[in-house]
Each structure stands twice: as structure tokens, then as C-alpha cells.
Amino acid sequence: MAVQSTLRGSADPLAALYHQYTNLLRQRLKRTSKATRLLGACLLALSIIAGWAGGKRWWSKRTAEKEQGQRLHRRNSGLKNKDGSRVIFVPYKDSISKVTIHPTKPLTFDAHRRLFLNPPRASGLAGGPYAAQIPPPQTKPGLNLAFLHQFLSLLSIMIPRWTSKETGLLLSHGMFLMLRTYLSLVVARLDGEIVRDLVAGRGRSFIWGIIKWCGIGSFASYTNAMIKFLQSKVSIAFRTRLTRYIHDLYLNDNLNYYKLSNLDGGIGQGADQFITQDLTQFCAAAASLYSSLGKPFIDLLVFNFQLYRALGPLALTGIVSNYFLTATILRRLSPPFGKLKAVEGRKEGDFRGLHARLIANAEEVAFYGGASMEKNFLDREFRSLRKWMEGIYTLKIRYNILEDFVLKYSWSAYGYLLSALPVFLPAWGGLGGIQELADAAASGGRERGRMKAFITNKRLMLSLADAGGRMMYSIKDLSELAGYTSRVYTLISTLHRVHANAYPPQRGTNPELYSLSDVQGTIQKGFDGVRLENVPIVAPSLFPRGGEELINSLSVIVHSGEHLLISGANGVGKSAVARIVAGLWPVYRGLVSRPRSTGTDGIMFLSQRPYLSVGTLRDQVIYPDGEPEMRERGRRDIELKRVLEEARLGYLPDREGGWDTRKEWKDVLSGGEKQRMCIARLLYHEPRYAFIDEGTSAVSSDVEGLLYERCKDKGITLITISTRASLKRYHTFNLTLGLGEDGTGWEFERIGTDKEKMGVERELMELREKLTKVDEWKNRKAEIEQELAKVWVEGEVLNPPEYMEGETASEAQ
Numbered sequence: 001m002a003v004q005s006t007l008r009g010s011a012d013p014l015a016a017l018y019h020q021y022t023n024l025l026r027q028r029l030k031r032t033s034k035a036t037r038l039l040g041a042c043l044l045a046l047s048i049i050a051g052w053a054g055g056k057r058w059w060s061k062r063t064a065e066k067e068q069g070q071r072l073h074r075r076n077s078g079l080k081n082k083d084g085s086r087v088i089f090v091p092y093k094d095s096i097s098k099v100t101i102h103p104t105k106p107l108t109f110d111a112h113r114r115l116f117l118n119p120p121r122a123s124g125l126a127g128g129p130y131a132a133q134i135p136p137p138q139t140k141p142g143l144n145l146a147f148l149h150q151f152l153s154l155l156s157i158m159i160p161r162w163t164s165k166e167t168g169l170l171l172s173h174g175m176f177l178m179l180r181t182y183l184s185l186v187v188a189r190l191d192g193e194i195v196r197d198l199v200a201g202r203g204r205s206f207i208w209g210i211i212k213w214c215g216i217g218s219f220a221s222y223t224n225a226m227i228k229f230l231q232s233k234v235s236i237a238f239r240t241r242l243t244r245y246i247h248d249l250y251l252n253d254n255l256n257y258y259k260l261s262n263l264d265g266g267i268g269q270g271a272d273q274f275i276t277q278d279l280t281q282f283c284a285a286a287a288s289l290y291s292s293l294g295k296p297f298i299d300l301l302v303f304n305f306q307l308y309r310a311l312g313p314l315a316l317t318g319i320v321s322n323y324f325l326t327a328t329i330l331r332r333l334s335p336p337f338g339k340l341k342a343v344e345g346r347k348e349g350d351f352r353g354l355h356a357r358l359i360a361n362a363e364e365v366a367f368y369g370g371a372s373m374e375k376n377f378l379d380r381e382f383r384s385l386r387k388w389m390e391g392i393y394t395l396k397i398r399y400n401i402l403e404d405f406v407l408k409y410s411w412s413a414y415g416y417l418l419s420a421l422p423v424f425l426p427a428w429g430g431l432g433g434i435q436e437l438a439d440a441a442a443s444g445g446r447e448r449g450r451m452k453a454f455i456t457n458k459r460l461m462l463s464l465a466d467a468g469g470r471m472m473y474s475i476k477d478l479s480e481l482a483g484y485t486s487r488v489y490t491l492i493s494t495l496h497r498v499h500a501n502a503y504p505p506q507r508g509t510n511p512e513l514y515s516l517s518d519v520q521g522t523i524q525k526g527f528d529g530v531r532l533e534n535v536p537i538v539a540p541s542l543f544p545r546g547g548e549e550l551i552n553s554l555s556v557i558v559h560s561g562e563h564l565l566i567s568g569a570n571g572v573g574k575s576a577v578a579r580i581v582a583g584l585w586p587v588y589r590g591l592v593s594r595p596r597s598t599g600t601d602g603i604m605f606l607s608q609r610p611y612l613s614v615g616t617l618r619d620q621v622i623y624p625d626g627e628p629e630m631r632e633r634g635r636r637d638i639e640l641k642r643v644l645e646e647a648r649l650g651y652l653p654d655r656e657g658g659w660d661t662r663k664e665w666k667d668v669l670s671g672g673e674k675q676r677m678c679i680a681r682l683l684y685h686e687p688r689y690a691f692i693d694e695g696t697s698a699v700s701s702d703v704e705g706l707l708y709e710r711c712k713d714k715g716i717t718l719i720t721i722s723t724r725a726s727l728k729r730y731h732t733f734n735l736t737l738g739l740g741e742d743g744t745g746w747e748f749e750r751i752g753t754d755k756e757k758m759g760v761e762r763e764l765m766e767l768r769e770k771l772t773k774v775d776e777w778k779n780r781k782a783e784i785e786q787e788l789a790k791v792w793v794e795g796e797v798l799n800p801p802e803y804m805e806g807e808t809a810s811e812a813q
């Protein structure tokens with residue numbers, strides 16, 4: 001027959017493989033003996049029974065696990081494993097799903113530090129004189145070596161091992177991508193055959209072709225759906241890895257979550273936008289890039305090969321040079337999408353941050369009636385974001401016109417030209433040209449042959465154009481990915497810097513006094529007491545600036561049972577002392593000694609603003625412990641009830657509906673109740689030492705006294721920060737800050753000493769003396785008022801008005 005597909009010569013490799021193995025299996029089965037078959041049947045039966053028993057056990061274990069999960073979820077609780085991992089239970093659909101979280105090993109962080117803090121010089125990310133910023137400002141997010149280094153560094157977190165789950169996901173994704181390419185090839189061939197049969201008027205073949213088309217179509221749809229599904233799975237798997245890694249680095253004993261925005265400042269206001277939005281977009285872009293680059297790449301290889309066979313080397317040269325030309329033009333003319341996206345991310349973050357701030361302080365703003373001011377801030381931020389985005393869209397218009405024209409229309413025209421090669425230049429037209437020459441010798445059917453070859457080639461060309469187009473579109477996607485990559489890399493590098501306390505002095509400059517590059521103090525943990533020796537109290541500034549000295553050199557020691565009151569005017573640095581002992585602020589010079597642990601048997605800090613966590617009522621009392629820790633310590637709800645009663649909050653469990661009630665506690669409890677809840681935490685944890693920063697300022701003085709006495713009875717040594725002199729009676733020592741002319745002096749004295757008593761008596765005598773003069777002052781006051789009541793007119797004195805006369809008369813009486 002004259003009509004032959006140019007592709008028919010290539011036997012379908014998958015079909016051949018399938019036939020070969022089914023034949024092999026059939027032959028093997030025919031050759032087996034009766035005994036072997038019997039043995040096989042027995043083994044099959046045994047495995048079915050074993051499978052059933054195993055399945056039953058698995059099912060009952062799962063049911064028990066679910067019940068336990070539901071109970072623990074209700075209590076906002078989980079399980080702790082011996083290897084340090086935690087099992088938590090999260091609602092999933094109508095049931096509860098179990099999630100095991102393994103903490104990142106400290107060694108992993110150490111190993112990664114090289115990637116994030118010490119990048120190769122060639123990448124252009126090495127700090128140089130700009131170590132204050134990561135990445136340095138001269139590195140623009142875009143398609144460059146810096147992007148490659150950043151992406152590979154993040155990849156080492158997203159795919160930590162070849163044996164990890166993500167590798168499996170990527171492999172199966174890749175398999176489906178290849179399957180899809182193969183199906184496109186089959187579809188292209190089938191398309192040609194159907195048109196050929198239609199033109200030839202062969203009804204049966206035509207119908208058979210349509211049936212095959214539908215079958216392949218449904219399989220192709222399944223493949224497409226799986227590709228999308230696996231892409232989302234890859235994206236969420238990447239996100240899970242990165243989020244857990246970042247959380248482990250962000251929320252740990254080194255207090256990185258505090259230091260990141262209060263001391264380092266490398267990522268601006270906060271990490272929330274980075275961890276939520278930017279990370280999601282990065283993972284989605286990275287996962288889609290795999291298919292948007294991977295699939296077209298496979299398509300390009302396969303289709304180019306097929307077209308090379310069908311249309312000859314001239315066409316292939318044309319196609320390949322077309323790619324290079326297009327890629328060069330688009331790359332030259334594409335705006336810096338990476339940089340644009342990175343800035344957009346930052347602006348989105350600022351806008352979102354303002355909203356979060358308003359939600360957190362809604363009550364305060366409402367009392368002030370500050371809605372219009374807040375609206376101004378929000379509108380201004382949104383306007384800036386809008387302007388930026390409009391700018392991006394305007395830049396995109398020009399690029400999109402060019403991109404569309406080049407990729408859709410000029411490529412199609414080029415495709416027609418290439419498909420016509422076998423017809424007009426058979427000698428240059430590959431297999432198609434040979435076919436053309438053969439058909440020319442035979443009589444009839446030439447047009448039909450051309451038609452089928454053209455349809456097949458045209459479809460291949462379309463798929464190729466589509467693949468090539470997607471590759472080219474990926475240039476833009478890649479640039480945007482570079483922007484997201486830069487944001488996520490910046491976050492992780494900054495976290496590593498905070499974690500490792502890596503603040504090298506800036507080259508060519510001397511570090512400022514009290515800069516993070518020049519921290520020389522020592523913290524000694526494991527001391528039974530609190531001691532500061534020649535420690536300057538310094539309010540830090542964001543790196544690389546130096547901090548502001550509040551107190552030149554403080555030396556204090558607090559032993560067990562010697563309660564200390566820290567007093568002084570506002571802003572002199574009372575809370576700063578607590579921040580330094582807690583490790584929030586650096587110890588620039590001198591020595592700070594404190595107990596090793598925070599919490600039970602160690603030291604606790606109650607901040608000036610009472611904090612209430614999300615979770616149940618129980619969680620509020622036992623914070624920062626969770627329920628698993630509480631059970632581990634062998635503590636029971638009945639003890640919590642007693643603790644609440646001691647803090648004068650015994651009515652709460654009944655009022656709020658039990659220990660497992662979850663509410664927005666910061667809105668439910670009053671100011672005084674919040675402070676008493678914090679005292680309840682102290683009574684629950686029973687630390688040896690406790691800093692209480694204005695912890696009872698909203699509590700009535702009688703209850704305040706009771707709370708202090710209760711804490712002392714429990715053996716807690718109190719270090720109170722307060723301006724209330726009445727609190728002196730519960731303390732042994734008093735540290736007064738902010739003395740002297742410049743306010744950097746301090747005095748440490750025992751309360752109730754002779755010196756102090758003399759001071760009080762002197763004050764009493766002065767007051768008594770003043771009281772003796774009261775009558776004298778009263779008479780003088782009356783005289784002045786009488787004088788003032790007269791109205792002077794130039795030259796004469798008018799009598800006071802009538803109503804004043806009555807008043808002066810009554811006063812005189």
C-alpha cells in the first residue's frame with residue numbers, strides 16, 4: 001500500500017515489551033509440573049490467611065490509636081518518644097491523623113552553616129564588606145550563580161537524602177511525565193491514522209481508530225491528573241521539610257525568635273511573611289519548575305528525535321537554532337522578574353504585618369478611636385504595594401506581547417515551513433522525503449500519504465512548540481523562582497547567623513562600643529542564685545550599630561531566700577536587668593551567673609505584659625509546659641485547681657466549663673486575672689528564683705500581699721521589678737536604678753537597716769515640721785484670694801461683685 005506512516009517503522013517499544021513478558025509467563029506456566037502448581041496454590045492460600053490476620057491486627061491497632069488521638073487532640077496534647085520526636089494529632093477530614101515530628105539534629109545545622117553563612121566566593125554571595133546583609137545588597141535576585149548556590153543549598157534541606165520520601169515522589173512524577181510524552185507520541189500517530197482512514201473512506205479502520213483514541217484519551221487524562229497531584233505532593237513535601245527546619249532553627253533555646261527582630265534585624269520586622277507566604281510560593285514554584293522544565297525537556301528530546309526521523313537533519317537544525325534564537329531574545333528583553341518578586345514579597349509582608357498588628361491591638365486602638373489613623377497606615381502601605389504591582393504588570397505587557405507572538409505565531413509559521421520540507425524538498429526531508437519519492441513513483445494515494453504524514457508531523461510540531469513554549473515561559477518562572485529563593489535563603493541565612501552568633505567585625509571599620517561583634521561578657525549557668533558582676537546594662541541596637549548604655553557597671557548578688565526589689569524611674573533599665581539575665585540581651589562585659597534551667601527548680605521570668613497562649617485552660621496554668629510534660633512530671637488536675645485557688649482564680653474551671661475548654665484567653669480574662677494567672681504559673685512550676693516585672697500592678701494590694709506571701713512560702717526567691725514602694729515589705733534588698741545626674745547610677749541596700757530607718761525618721765521629722773506651719777499657710781492663702789477677688793481699674797479699686805461678698809463673709813466666719 002502506498003499510504004504509510006513515516007513513524008510506522010518504529011515498533012512500539014512498550015507494546016513489544018508487554019507481549020514478550022506475557023508470552024514468557026504463558027510458556028513457563030505450561031511447563032510447570034502438578035506438584036509445583038499444588039505448592040504454589042498452598043503458598044497462595046497461606047499468604048491470604050497471613051494477610052488477613054495481619055490486616056485485622058493492623059485495623060484494631062489503628063482504631064485504638066484513633067481513640068487515643070481523639071482524646072489527646074481534645075486536650076491539645078501529644079506524645080513524646082524516646083528519640084526526642086513528638087507525636088501530635090491533627091484533625092483530618094472527619095477523623096484524627098497522627099503526625100510524627102523529628103527534630104532537626106544540631107549537627108545538621110552545623111553542617112549547613114557553611115552553605116548559608118560561608119557561600120563560595122564565585123557565587124557572589126560572600127559577605128565582604130557587606131556582612132551586615134545576607135545576601136549582600138550587590139547580589140540581585142536573578143538567573144545567576146548566586147541563584148544556583150541558593151537553590152542548591154535549599155535543595156539540601158528539601159531532599160536531605162537520596163533515600164528520602166521526596167526522591168520517590170520526584171521519581172514517580174518523572175515517570176508520569178515520561179508516560180505523558182509517550183502518550184503524546186501515540187496520540188500524534190493515531191491522529192494521522194484517523195485522518196488517513198477518513199480520507200481513504202475506510203469506515204472500520206476509522207471507527208477502530210476512534211475507539212483507540214477514546215481509550216488512550218482516558219489514560220492520558222489519568223496521567224495528567226497524576227502529574228498535577230504529584231506536583232502538589234512534591235510542593236507540600238518540600239514545604240514540610242523547610243517549615244520544620246525553619247521552625248527548629250527559629251524556636252529553640254537560643255531564643256532566635258526574639259533575637260531575629262530585636263538584635264539582628266536582617267529580615268526587617270518579622271519572619272511571619274517569610275515562613276508563610278514566601279515559603280509556600282517558593283515550594284510551589286520549585287515543584288512546578290520540575291514539571292515545567294522537566295516535561296518539556298523530555299518532550300523536546302523525544303519529539304525532536306521523531307521529527308528528525310520524519311523531516312530530516314535540516315528541519316532539526318532549524319528547530320534547534322530557533323530555540324537558541326528565541327531564548328536569547330526573550331532573556332535579553334525580559335524584565336528582572338526575580339528582583340521584582342523579591343521586593344513584592346517584602347511589601348506584601350509589610351502590609352500583612354500592619355493588619356496583624358491591628359488585630360493584636362484591636363482593643364487599645366478601639367479605646368483611642370484610632371481607626372482612621374490605622375486606616376491611613378494601612379492605605380499607605382497598600383498604595384505602595386499596589387504601585388509596585390502595577391509597575392510589574394506594565395513591564396509584563398511588553399514582554400507578554402513579544403513572548404506570545406514569538407512562541408505562538410512565529411513558531412507555528414516556522415512549523416508549517418518545516419512540515420512542508422518533505423513535499424517541496426524531498427531530498428532534504430528525511431523519511432518523509434523518501435516516502436514522498438516512493439509515492440511519486442506509485443500511482444494514486446500520494447495526497448493521502450502526505451495528509452497523514454502532515455497531520456502527524458503537524459501534531460508533533462504543535463507538541464514540540466508547546467514544549468518549547470513552556471521551556472521559554474519557564475525563563476520567567478525561573479526568574480520569579482529566583483526571587484522567592486532569595487527570600488527564603490535570606491531567612492535561613494539570617495537564622496543561622498543569629499543561631500551561631502556569627503557577627504564578624506566589618507572589614508575596614510572598628511566595631512562600635514557594645515556592638516554584636518564585640519560581646520565579651522560571660523554567662524555562667526548552674527549558679528544557685530542570680531549574680532551580676534561589673535555588667536553594663538545596655539539597650540542593644542540592630543546589627544551593626546552599637547547599643548545605648550543605660551547603667552555603666554552593675555554588680556548585684558541574690559542568694560536563695562533573699563528577695564530583691566528593683567525600683568527606679570520609668571525607662572532607667574529595670575526590665576533590662578531581667579532581659580540580660582534571661583539571655584535576651586547580650587552580656588557585653590562582665591559576668592552573669594544564674595541557675596541552669598528555666599522553670600521548675602530553676603529560674604522563671606514573668607514579663608511586664610502577661611502572656612496567654614492558645615490552647616486549653618489547663619495549658620494556661622502549666623505554660624510553658626504542655627500536657628505531655630505535665631503528665632511526665634506526675635502532676636494532676638487537682639493540683640492545678642489548688643494552684644488556681646492560691647492565685648485567687650479558683651472559680652475559673654467551673655466558670656469556663658472545665659480544664660479542656662479552649663478560648664481566646666487574652667480576651668476572656670481581665671487585666672488583674674491575667675496577672676494572677678501568671679502568678680499561678682509560678683506557683684505551679686515552683687522555680688527557685690523568679691523575676692516578676694510589674695506582675696501585680698493590676699492586682700488589689702490585699703491580694704497582692706497574699707500572692708507574695710504564698711510565693712515565698714513555696715520557697716521561691718523573688719526578684720521584683722516595680723515602682724510601688726509598698727512592695728518593699730516583702731523583700732530583703734532593694735536595688736534602686738537611675739540615680740545620679742546622668743541617671744546611670746545605682747544603689748543596692750538591705751531593706752529595714754538602721755540607715756534606712758534613719759532616713760524614714762528624718763523624712764517624718766521634716767513632715768511634722770511642715771505640719772506646724774499649716775495654719776500660717778492657710779491665713780496667707782485667704783489673704784491672696786481676697787487680693788485676687790478685687791478688680792483693679794486704672795487709678796481706683798472696684799468693689800468685688802456681689803456673689804464674692806457672700807463668699808468672703810462665710811470664709812471670714
Ligand SMILES: Nc1ncnc2c1ncn2[C@@H]1O[C@H](COP(=O)(O)OP(=O)(O)OP(=O)(O)O)[C@@H](O)[C@H]1O
Pocket residue numbers: 262539540541550569570571572573574575576577608723
Ligand atoms: N528591645 C529594645 N531594644 C532597644 N532598646 C530597648 C528595647 N526595649 C527597651 N529599650 C529601651 O531600654 C530602656 C530601658 O527599658 P526598660 O524596659 O528596662 O525600662 P524600665 O526601667 O523597666 O521602665 P518601666 O518602669 O517603664 O518598665 C528604655 O529607654 C527603652 O526605650
